């Protein structure tokens with residue numbers, strides 16, 4: 409489905425219509441139109457200024473020219489998984505299916521995402537940094553009326569053009585208030601799962617509003633969401649017509665808050681005394697079992713040898729209750745990011761460097777992949793592997809890593825942008841990383857990641873030239889960025905809200 413013939417389905421009376429702040433459809437649409445106009449202007453300006461080095465394109469049809477049959481692609485994302493919380497990074501949490509994929513595939517040593525859910529998913533599906541289209545700040549909140557800009561070309565659209573069948577199973581979190589933002593209207597042939605960022609895993613609801621869909625229609629079902637995702641993904645494989653290659657995007661909501669799991673999975677971790685850690689571990693095992701079911705289905709259909717499986721978390725594990733989501737979390741935060749500093753929502757390594765692997769029997773050499781990889785690289789890499797064509801999309805920030813990946817060579821990437829928004833920015837060039845908190849009181853930190861991957865030693869005072877060089881880069885990016893949609897929407901929601909009034913009867917209790 410191309411952008412020009414994208415059909416707009418009718419909105420069912422579901423989450424968008426029932427969410428506070430989105431009931432006035434006329435005002436909402438008018439507001440969005442104004443922002444989209446602003447945004448498209450900014451995007452055009454950015455498109456004209458993106459350096460050629462960032463817009464690395466793969467040759468269309470490259471895979472087919474190399475005699476490759478377009479493979480099936482199963483792209484799996486975990487939600488808020490700690491770097492150290494998988495067996496292949498030494499955890500006592502049992503992930504035998506992931507461990508096997510890691511052992512027989514490529515393990516990325518420096519795989520980077522954005523620090524939170526929405527921006528990472530947007531970066532993956534566009535191949536472009538979220539600062540290009542206004543998703544660089546926070547995540548789309550439940551009352552949020554905005555989404556991933558409709559003039560961005562998404563990976564499933566490109567895959568469809570190359571003959572793929574495309575399916576999303578799991579969490580979307582790229583816009584829910586208008587059906588135009590929903591997965592079926594963004595290139596996915598089918599969608600099963602949740603649209604917003606955080607649901608109750610058993611009730612499938614956010615703030616009491618149901619968020620569970622098949623395609624464009626609300627769905628009533630019982631069961632633990634991540635178990636349902638694994639089962640559904642296996643079914644997608646079982647029912648797939650092998651006449652076309654399959655692009656399956658499987659986005660679990662595990663182990664994101666609220667920390668909940670089925671009893672039989674909790675029983676596997678009776679030895680863990682901390683309730684949060686026990687449920688968190690159980691959620692990761694549900695995810696791992698789901699992946700096992702998908703792999704078994706691929707093997708049963710004879711599809712495994714021609715299937716690339718990619719797995720990574722969308723951001724680091726939560727280390728601050730500020731970023732635990734809407735759920736009330738009592739007790740300690742259970743995620744473990746290993747040697748990396750801090751976690752989700754921060755620009756430190758713990759928020760952005762995640763557990764990741766790629767596995768394709770006979771095509772990807774088993775072993776570790778050295779060097780930095782950013783989730784934006786997945787767009788051009790998958791496009792090259794699929795033999796799909798670039799051209800409709802805007803200039804990419806991602807690089808095609810397939811030549812290095814297939815040969816077990818280090819990643820060619822030498823620099824990356826962690827994020828830039830009005831409050832803060834962080835970039836990395838070779839081993840040097842600058843973290844700049846630009847809001848008052850400001851703070852600058854410079855790290856040498858080759859000697860200090862834990863970001864314990866701030867070298868900003870020692871190497872002022874390097875600080876200035878990286879600051880200049882962040883400042884240039886800030887000049888190019890689109891306005892953050894969260895901030896615009898938050899202001900709109902605040903000023904549209906009715907007055908908060910005191911109860912006059914309370915005056916009688918105050919006395920004279």
Ligand SMILES: [Ca+2]
Nearest residue numbers: 487488525722
């Ligand atoms: Ca997340």
